[in-house]
Amino acid sequence: xxxxxxxxxxxxxxxxxxxxxxxxxxxxxxxxxxxxxxxxxxxxxxxxxxxxxxxxxxxxxxxxxxxxxxxxxxxxxxxxxxxxxxxxxxxxxxxxxxxxxxxxxxxxxxxxxxxxxxxxxxxxxxxxxxxxxxxxxxx
Numbered sequence: 001x002x003x004x005x006x007x008x009x010x011x012x013x014x015x016x017x018x019x020x021x022x023x024x025x026x027x028x029x030x031x032x033x034x035x036x037x038x039x040x041x042x043x044x045x046x047x048x049x050x051x052x053x054x055x056x057x058x059x060x061x062x063x064x065x066x067x068x069x070x071x072x073x074x075x076x077x078x079x080x081x082x083x084x085x086x087x088x089x090x091x092x093x094x095x096x097x098x099x100x101x102x103x104x105x106x107x108x109x110x111x112x113x114x115x116x117x118x119x120x121x122x123x124x125x126x127x128x129x130x131x132x133x134x135x136x137x138x139x
Contacts, residue, residue: 065118
């Protein structure tokens, strides 16, 4: 019974396909397709690299870090760190134009906090850079 039904269905499909005939594409079919492909290729834009942090921002961050570390070394701050002995030996004699740093008195907690903040910002920038590089790599 099942074979008979499959045979009838097969015969019906063959009859329909023969009556429909084979369609042929128009004369300019290939040329039309190729022109559409060329037009689509012209619309494709490349991703232009723009840095996450501009050069001006990098300069400001670097200047702040240099000022902070200069203040730590040359400033009049008491750094009694047990795991970093002899920091006074590392600091050279005070230079005349840096004497104004000795007049600035910041609490050590603030200096530690700003140093930690700068460190964490730089670490975060490193991880964001890696993340964005992996996201926008062309395969």
